[in-house]
Amino acid sequence: LVRLRARLSRSQNVFGKGLLGLLSRDHLDEDAWEEIEDSLITADVGVEATREIVDRLRERTRVLGTRTASGLRALLAEELVSALSPELDRSLRTTGATGNPAVILVVGVNGAGKTTTCGKIARVLVADGRSVLLGAADTFRAAAADQLATWGGRVGAEVVRGPEGADPASVAFDAVRRGIDVGVDTVLVDTAGRLQNKIGLMDELGKVKRVVEKHGPVDETLLVLDATTGQNGLEQARVFTEVVDVTGVVLTKLDGTAKGGIVIAVQRKLGIPVKLVGLGEGPDDLAPFDPVQFVDALLG
Ligand code: GDP
Secondary structure (H helix, E strand, O other): HHHHHHHHHHHHHHHHHHHHHHOOOOOHHHHHHHHHHHHHHHHHOHHHHHHHHHHHHHHHHHHHHOOOHHHHHHEOOOEEEEHHHOOOOOOEEEOOOHHHHHHEEEEEEOOOHHHHHHHHHHOOOOOOOOOOOEEEEEEHHHHHHHHHHHHHHHOOOOOEOOOOOOOOOOOOHHHHHHHHHHHHOEEEEEEOOOOOOHHHHHHHHHHHHHHOOOOOOOEEEEEEHHHHHHHHHHHHHHHHHHHHHOOEEEEEOOHHOOOHHHHHHHHHHHHOOEEEEEEOOOOEEEEOHHHHHHHHHHOO
């Protein structure tokens, strides 16, 4: 939690400022409410969600007669947590059916942090005593397979790759085949995220998925999303959710943004559980997403 808090310090500043403005007032006037609203919108919570959160907060402070800053902070925390759908199951399915490896597809636009996230997840699983195989099905970006191979060496996971420009689906197929033969616990498949158009993406990712499913079901499809792309990134993300059955979101680069509220927008707009957050470029900079801890870190 301390680490999460430190990494989110920029987001915290944004939320904190709005709250500080409130602390210095002896009553919650229109300006104070506007300040809260502004700080939520600045933090990328999104206009609709902000309006709902602030309306509920106003109503509840009125009904409860809340006047103190700590009382207000507690109510705001409750509203933010509830906007994050705390009831969702955020566990990662890392056990495959009938003794086969669990297969996890990692999808998202280029640069979102897919390869890095594959490496970090592998690291967590290996540290947990599991065997992991990485499939480098991002065959379009020349450096992607090298990058994944570096991660594999670093965390102790075999990497299956194809020649440059190989068919991503065939590499994915080979990776899962190899994972079954070797008997690993988990196969993580890094995919390409060329978002030239929806049809192209659908063809490519759809094929990867279909081909992998010849070996058995895909256990998890994780959509990697760059938190710093804000509301625009959300629109792109939606295309992925229309193309593949996304089971979880990984929100990366939360360490590099003052807009941590994007998690709320993502959770609301996509309705898919945010399962993991990326908090840096290093192997240990990945954390399970916990709404209560997250809001706590945001509010400082
Ligand atoms: P891909 O194209 O989706 O596979 O993206 P990469 O994994 O290559 O990541 C793109 C860049 O983002 C790299 O420089 C990563 O080190 C960086 N990156 C990935 N995740 C995070 C994160 O959580 N925080 C920060 N600060 N950088 C990240």
